[in-house]
Amino acid sequence: MAALKETDLRMFVDSVRRYFDVTCRMSPEITAAYLGTDALATHDFNGVVSFSGRFSGQVIVSLPGVALRELLLMQRETDLSEANLLDAVGEIANTLAGNARQALGSSLEISVPSTVRGRAGRPARVRKHPYVITFRWNTYPGLVCVDLEPLG
Amino acid sequence: MKLLVVDDSNMVRSRIARIVQAGVLGEVTIVGLARNGEEALRAARLAPPDVVTMDLTMPEMDGLACIPSLLAIHPGANILVISALTDKSTAIRALRLGARGFLPKPFGDDALRSALQDLMDHRI
Numbered sequence: 001m002a003a004l005k006e007t008d009l010r011m012f013v014d015s016v017r018r019y020f021d022v023t024c025r026m027s028p029e030i031t032a033a034y035l036g037t038d039a040l041a042t043h044d045f046n047g048v049v050s051f052s053g054r055f056s057g058q059v060i061v062s063l064p065g066v067a068l069r070e071l072l073l074m075q076r077e078t079d080l081s082e083a084n085l086l087d088a089v090g091e092i093a094n095t096l097a098g099n100a101r102q103a104l105g106s107s108l109e110i111s112v113p114s115t116v117r118g119r120a121g122r123p124a125r126v127r128k129h130p131y132v133i134t135f136r137w138n139t140y141p142g143l144v145c146v147d148l149e150p151l152g
Numbered sequence: 153m154k155l156l157v158v159d160d161s162n163m164v165r166s167r168i169a170r171i172v173q174a175g176v177l178g179e180v181t182i183v184g185l186a187r188n189g190e191e192a193l194r195a196a197r198l199a200p201p202d203v204v205t206m207d208l209t210m211p212e213m214d215g216l217a218c219i220p221s222l223l224a225i226h227p228g229a230n231i232l233v234i235s236a237l238t239d240k241s242t243a244i245r246a247l248r249l250g251a252r253g254f255l256p257k258p259f260g261d262d263a264l265r266s267a268l269q270d271l272m273d274h275r276i
Contacts, residue, residue: 094161112210
């Protein structure tokens with residue numbers, strides 16, 4: 001089965017843009033896209049969705065708490081607890097991963113999101129050098145890691 | 153309109169509740185906020201909803217499993233699926249199971265109001 005193509009990665013970039021554009025009418029600036037190392041330097045709130053089926057691996061969305069607080073405030077949310085910040089980053093990961101099925105195929109199975117607090121580097125699961133997309137939204141940095149490999 | 157909101161994300165449940173209660177859709181009563189399909193079925197037994205917003209990817213019982221069970225309890229419920237699973241086959245499957253509409257995530261406030269208004273007007 002073919003590896004991820006450039007168009008597949010562009011789809012993730014477009015999904016990041018669309019998420020913030022549609023949800024709070026403020027587009028992020030994509031600052032870089034590169035092959036990362038196997039221990040990612042993440043921000044302090046991380047949402048992880050696992051893939052199985054045609055591809056195995058994970059997609060990680062990582063944002064600082066201050067960005068997630070701003071995102072919630074823009075949606076008129078008043079609960080800015082740590083639990084709700086983790087919920088928010090998990091939902092962003094879920095949305096990007098779910099949207100990916102349109103390009104990667106509906107036989108792709110995605111998990112419910114798990115969330116992790118803390119900046120400790122997260123290991124890549126299937127790729128030695130996962131794809132990393134960094135962006136800046138509303139002055140805050142963010143990161144999406146696409147750590148996927150085709151099965152079979 | 154009696155509305156049941158089903159989504160495993162607290163952020164999404166709260167956002168949907170705020171949007172529909174802003175007044176544009178007329179009188180809306182939130183009869184339940186459920187985190188998965190099982191909670192949705194319990195809520196629908198207690199207070200039958202006119203409209204249900206239904207996520208698909210959820211723990212315990214997902215949306216595709218919940219739709220037919222919920223319609224068995226309350227056949228009159230109008231279900232609007234709101235999901236990040238935007239591939240065509242998933243949308244078709246949800247509609248075949250009895251959902252009346254499909255709104256892809258991410259969604260804007262106006263898109264949600266419009267989808268719910270269409271559902272309430274039976275234009276879908």
